[in-house]
Amino acid sequence: xxxxxxxxxxxxxxxxxxxxxxxxxxxxxxxxxxxxxxxxxxxxxxxxxxxxxxxxxxxxxxxxxxxxxxxxxxxxxxxxxxxxxxxxxxxxxxxxxxxxxxxxxxxxxxxxxxxxxxxxxxxxxxxxxxxxxxxxxxxxxxxxxxxxxxxxxxxxxxxxxxxxxxxxxxxxxxxxxxxxxxxxxxxxxxxxxxxxxxxxxxxxxxxxxxxxxxxxxxxxxxxxxxxxxxxxxxxxxxxxxxxxxxxxxxxxxxxxxxxxxxxxxxxxxxxxxxxxxxxxxxxxxxxxxxxxxxxxxxxxxxxxxxxxxxxxxxxxxxxxxxxxxxxxxxxxxxxxxxxxxxxxxxx
Amino acid sequence: xxxxxxxxxxxxxxxxxxxxxxxxxxxxxxxxxxxxxxxxxxxxxxxxxxxxxxxxxxxxxxxxxxxxxxxxxxxxxxxxxxxxxxxxxxxxxxxxxxxxxxxxxxxxxxxxxxxxxxxxxxxxxxxxxxxxxxxxxxxxxxxxxxxxxxxxxxxxxxxxxxxxxxxxxxxxxxxxxxxxxxxxxxxxxxxxxxxxxxxxxxxxxxxxxxxxxxxxxxxxxxxxxxxxxxxxxxxxxxxxxxxxxxxxxxxxxxxxxxxxxxxxxxxx
Numbered sequence: 001x002x003x004x005x006x007x008x009x010x011x012x013x014x015x016x017x018x019x020x021x022x023x024x025x026x027x028x029x030x031x032x033x034x035x036x037x038x039x040x041x042x043x044x045x046x047x048x049x050x051x052x053x054x055x056x057x058x059x060x061x062x063x064x065x066x067x068x069x070x071x072x073x074x075x076x077x078x079x080x081x082x083x084x085x086x087x088x089x090x091x092x093x094x095x096x097x098x099x100x101x102x103x104x105x106x107x108x109x110x111x112x113x114x115x116x117x118x119x120x121x122x123x124x125x126x127x128x129x130x131x132x133x134x135x136x137x138x139x140x141x142x143x144x145x146x147x148x149x150x151x152x153x154x155x156x157x158x159x160x161x162x163x164x165x166x167x168x169x170x171x172x173x174x175x176x177x178x179x180x181x182x183x184x185x186x187x188x189x190x191x192x193x194x195x196x197x198x199x200x201x202x203x204x205x206x207x208x209x210x211x212x213x214x215x216x217x218x219x220x221x222x223x224x225x226x227x228x229x230x231x232x233x234x235x236x237x238x239x240x241x242x243x244x245x246x247x248x249x250x251x252x253x254x255x256x257x258x259x260x261x262x263x264x265x266x267x268x269x270x271x272x273x274x275x276x277x278x279x280x281x282x283x284x285x286x287x288x289x290x291x292x293x294x295x296x297x298x299x300x301x302x303x304x305x306x307x308x309x310x311x312x313x314x315x316x317x318x319x320x321x322x323x324x325x326x327x328x329x330x331x332x333x334x335x336x337x338x339x340x341x342x343x344x345x346x347x
Numbered sequence: 348x349x350x351x352x353x354x355x356x357x358x359x360x361x362x363x364x365x366x367x368x369x370x371x372x373x374x375x376x377x378x379x380x381x382x383x384x385x386x387x388x389x390x391x392x393x394x395x396x397x398x399x400x401x402x403x404x405x406x407x408x409x410x411x412x413x414x415x416x417x418x419x420x421x422x423x424x425x426x427x428x429x430x431x432x433x434x435x436x437x438x439x440x441x442x443x444x445x446x447x448x449x450x451x452x453x454x455x456x457x458x459x460x461x462x463x464x465x466x467x468x469x470x471x472x473x474x475x476x477x478x479x480x481x482x483x484x485x486x487x488x489x490x491x492x493x494x495x496x497x498x499x500x501x502x503x504x505x506x507x508x509x510x511x512x513x514x515x516x517x518x519x520x521x522x523x524x525x526x527x528x529x530x531x532x533x534x535x536x537x538x539x540x541x542x543x544x545x546x547x548x549x550x551x552x553x554x555x556x557x558x559x560x561x562x563x564x565x566x567x568x569x570x571x572x573x574x575x576x577x578x579x580x581x582x583x584x585x586x587x588x589x590x591x592x593x594x595x596x597x598x599x600x601x602x603x604x605x606x607x608x609x610x611x612x613x614x615x
Binding site for chain 1: 383
């Protein structure tokens with residue numbers, strides 16, 4: 001009998017806990033985002049100040065996010081798709097237009113990040129953080145000045161080149177190198193870029209996105225295509241690493257705030273976005289997570305080290321030669337085909 | 348007389364073991380490594396376990412996983428046991444096909460199960476969350492409980508129950524004092540397997556999870572995309588240890604229940 005008693009007590013207990021957890025009278029904000037994307041203190045301050053509960057669930061890539069939202073929303077109020085995914089979601093009618101009246105702090109955003117190509121007038125999204133895919137290299141091994149994508153092709157770095165494992169990023173890089181748009185739909189241009197990339201293959205150590213940081217820190221690779229935010233991360237552990245936005249131009253990307261269609265707490269989500277765009281909050285948040293802050297008014301509250309970090313704060317000159325990846329529609333199949341060809345040609 | 352296998356078979360098994368366990372052991376070793384960067388060994392530390400305990404999101408994911416695992420285990424064990432018991436009384440003609448249906452979730456690929464459940468939930472407009480994850484876990488772990496309890500029932504025969512009823516026991520008395528004690532080891536090991544499956548499941552949970560139902564495996568997957576941190580290694584180590592303990596416990600209980608007879612291993 002004893003065992004049954006214990007078991008039923010356990011069941012009742014657990015049920016009670018889960019019911020209680022569901023019964024809190026506070027308003028709830030359901031965030032669906034990348035892992036560790038916000039500073040904890042900033043989040044709990046918002047919970048206290050506005051008497052709400054925030055739930056924070058994570059996804060690992062944009063495609064997972066799209067699948068979830070497309071399949072029926074999942075009940076989230078705030079999501080953080082990357083630039084091209086915002087475009088895809090708009091096309092699929094999956095986002096709510098933002099009510100800017102609820103987000104007066106929107107004016108704090110730097111002009112560079114307003115009205116982006118993927119979402120004209122920021123109707124559906126506001127940039128959260130951004131970066132540029134440039135070149136990181138180790139000054140210990142590479143003495144020549146690096147300022148061009150062509151430098152990856154230098155035979156002296158054979159077997160020490162790392163590339164992101166990402167179709168659009170890598171082909172986009174080769175397209176920029178030859179002076180084309182990184183989002184071209186012209187097959188001849190794509191082919192030219194991929195043919196060029198094939199000549200780089202013998203030098204490539206690995207196509208890697210997840211552990212490219214580690215490989216650079218541990219000096220397995222000398223030179224690589226990396227996101228500026230990752231470069232800032234790498235430098236903390238290996239001060240010999242330098243970062244450059246090549247002269248031919250590069251790809252800029254961003255993660256954004258957006259509200260999925262049918263969100264139950266849309267106004268609260270907008271309140272949260274507005275709160276995050278407050279200069280002081282913004283400074284505290286980005287200082288902690290170490291990503292670039294698009295908020296111009298926040299700069300005065302940032303630390304000296306943060307402001308002087310050239311990988312987090314790209315210069316105007318550098319930002320002038322970047323291009324967003326835009327949705328290429330059906331041409332994506334061309335990219336996919338050439339990408340597979342490129343990577344399978346390695347063996 | 349003992350029959351000896353071909354020597355190559357021994358080598359083959361050794362290689363298999365290495366292939367399966369070396370990655371797991373590496374994760375465990377690195378969870379104690381005193382450096383943020385995974386490559387070299389820089390001394391022993393428990394820092395990663397400490398910082399895990401302090402992380403609010405990890406603790407939330409852990410709580411979610413536990414709540415979901417406990418509830419789905421209890422329900423799946425009840426349902427699985429009841430279906431095994433009722434299946435025993437079915438005519439042989441129906442047994443085959445019904446058995447097949449009950450075995451199905453064991454065989455169906457997780458991804459299809461997750462996807463179909465997601466479609467079902469959104470068709471019925473059930474909001475995704477902890478409850479949908481629980482329903483999903485109950486659905487697949489019930490079958491495992493059924494398999495184990497069913498095997499147990501098949502092995503025990505009807506003689507004891509018939510004897511009890513001959514001696515005047517009512518239906519319930521027979522069940523309570525004769526049937527149940529005999530199948531308890533099966534039920535317990537079924538429950539332990541169900542618990543482990545629920546705790547480890549990624550694919551199905553991933554599809555049907557909603558707000559505040561991020562489980563540990565989903566959390567780990569999301570973290571890995573940010574770069575593999577030693578905390579993740581520590582978390583994986585803990586998860587592996589819990590799973591192994593539960594599976595061993597299930598084996599032990601099942602074997603003890605079978606008495607001295609040498610027992611076949613569980614089918615997975």
